Amino acid sequence: xxSTAPPETRxxxxxxxxxxAASIFAFLGxxxxxxxxxxxxxxxxxxxxxxxxxxKAISDALAVYAVDQxxxxxxxxxxxxxxxxxxxxxxxxxxxxxxxxxATTAAEQALQSPRVQTVWKQxxxxxxxxxxxxxxxxxxxxxxSQGKVVLNLRPVVLQLADRVGLKKQVNDRLPADVxxxxxxxxxxxxxxxxxxxxxxxxxxxxSIGSLVLFVGAAYLAKGRRWVVVLGxxxxxxxxxxxxIAVRSVAGNFIVDQLATxxxxxxxxxxxxxxxxxxxxxxxxSVIAVGVLFTVAAFLDSPARGAIxxxxxxxxxxxxxxxxxxxxxxxxxxxxxxxxxxxxxxxxVVILSVIALAAAGLVALRRRTAxxxxxxxxxxxxxxMRARARRASAETGRRIGSAMRELTDxxxxxxxxxxDRLERLGELKxxxxxxxxxxxxxxxxxxxxxxxxxxxxxxxxSAKSGGLTPSTKS
Numbered sequence: 001x002x003s004t005a006p007p008e009t010r011x012x013x014x015x016x017x018x019x020x021a022a023s024i025f026a027f028l029g030x031x032x033x034x035x036x037x038x039x040x041x042x043x044x045x046x047x048x049x050x051x052x053x054x055x056k057a058i059s060d061a062l063a064v065y066a067v068d069q070x071x072x073x074x075x076x077x078x079x080x081x082x083x084x085x086x087x088x089x090x091x092x093x094x095x096x097x098x099x100x101x102x103a104t105t106a107a108e109q110a111l112q113s114p115r116v117q118t119v120w121k122q123x124x125x126x127x128x129x130x131x132x133x134x135x136x137x138x139x140x141x142x143x144x145s146q147g148k149v150v151l152n153l154r155p156v157v158l159q160l161a162d163r164v165g166l167k168k169q170v171n172d173r174l175p176a177d178v179x180x181x182x183x184x185x186x187x188x189x190x191x192x193x194x195x196x197x198x199x200x201x202x203x204x205x206x207s208i209g210s211l212v213l214f215v216g217a218a219y220l221a222k223g224r225r226w227v228v229v230l231g232x233x234x235x236x237x238x239x240x241x242x243x244i245a246v247r248s249v250a251g252n253f254i255v256d257q258l259a260t261x262x263x264x265x266x267x268x269x270x271x272x273x274x275x276x277x278x279x280x281x282x283x284x285s286v287i288a289v290g291v292l293f294t295v296a297a298f299l300d301s302p303a304r305g306a307i308x309x310x311x312x313x314x315x316x317x318x319x320x321x322x323x324x325x326x327x328x329x330x331x332x333x334x335x336x337x338x339x340x341x342x343x344x345x346x347x348v349v350i351l352s353v354i355a356l357a358a359a360g361l362v363a364l365r366r367r368t369a370x371x372x373x374x375x376x377x378x379x380x381x382x383x384m385r386a387r388a389r390r391a392s393a394e395t396g397r398r399i400g401s402a403m404r405e406l407t408d409x410x411x412x413x414x415x416x417x418x419d420r421l422e423r424l425g426e427l428k429x430x431x432x433x434x435x436x437x438x439x440x441x442x443x444x445x446x447x448x449x450x451x452x453x454x455x456x457x458x459x460x461s462a463k464s465g466g467l468t469p470s471t472k473s
Contacts, residue, residue: 018214019231032206048277051277052274059108204345211349227297229360230294232290292357
């Protein structure tokens with residue numbers, strides 16, 4: 001037998017499951033997209049590495065490393081011994097120790113210079129380009145370093161040697177492997193290739209899958225699609241906030257694991273913050289999209305404010321579609337300019353969101369045409385003015401009523417007693433007074449009314465000043 005349940009309740013449980021799954025996919029999509037872009041996008045990698053060197057705490061730590069490499073591979077004391085005059089050669093060893101401190105300061109200054117930072121970025125670009133080509137199977141050789149992918153910092157060490165006046169002596173004496181940081185070796189590349197392919201696949205699955213699940217939920221929720229849009233918007237906001245929380249918690253753990261020495265903790269914290277700045281940016285963008293979904297849900301909801309907005313937009317949506325779509329296209333283009341996609345996947349996701357927004361705009365035009373077929377431009381403003389006048393009149397009425405209550409002494413005493421009876425009745429209905437208490441108070445008021453009412457009927461007229469006309473001439 002066919003189901004007779006309304007469309008909005010027939011698929012309630014599947015719709016909820018799809019919305020929750022879409023939100024979880026959004027969270028996983030944030031993480032996998034960040035890892036994929038940070039690890040495999042060369043431009044992103046070079047930009048991040050450049051920011052790392054620009055950070056003072058990190059560059060100072062690298063300066064110490066470079067000077068250590070210099071002194072570990074070059075006998076600075078012997079070099080000075082040869083260059084100094086005969087009578088000063090005994091101070092070569094102390095001078096070498098003193099120069100070490102000077103070299104460290106010079107190295108710190110050098111690493112902040114544009115020249116060294118340019119060398120640093122070029123070195124990172126070459127190393128990362130080779131690594132990505134290998135991982136994506138675009139290189140026929142493993143690398144030029146005997147099956148190893150290395151980050152060659154030798155040019156940086158030579159730059160530092162030049163700053164302290166030792167480049168000529170150091171250039172020919174430095175071993176070939178000085179300043180080379182191993183990124184990966186041939187034994188790890190096969191595993192890295194598999195992980196790379198899996199990472200790229202998961203990033204596509206979670207990013208696009210989240211939108212697909214949302215579309216499925218919206219399709220099933222006929223009659224209450226605004227609830228699905230609201231739920232997905234809240235889910236996107238929650239996913240972004242959860243990713244930011246993961247960044248914070250994971251950062252504390254990783255820094256604790258890597259920074260075994262106290263002096264290394266600050267550079268490690270700075271490095272983590274810089275390396276995960278892309279994660280922060282992606283999470284913030286997802287939160288912004290979630291807020292937009294929430295706003296769209298409100299516009300489609302039965303709330304009084306949403307109805308007023310739809311009524312105001314109805315004439316323009318119905319009569320000026322060219323202007324409406326021109327504004328939509330301009331906003332979409334502005335989004336692409338402000339948040340340029342970092343790759344094919346990001347472009348597909350952005351275009352998908354824009355397509356969903358266009359579908360929502362079409363649905364909004366159809367709904368307003370049905371809800372407000374005869375509304376013209378300016379009608380909603382006149383309605384708002386009429387509502388404002390009615391509200392003002394109602395407010396004036398209430399203020400006048402309150403003022404009259406404050407001036408009970410100017411009213412006839414019988415009116416005040418009748419008001420007391422009315423209030424007693426309200427208190428009895430609310431349960432404040434029992435039936436017996438109500439009867440007792442009512443009896444007192446009626447008795448007072450009978451006594452004072454008779455007196456008031458014999459009272460002299462206020463207009464005559466309390467005197468009756470004299471009959472005497």
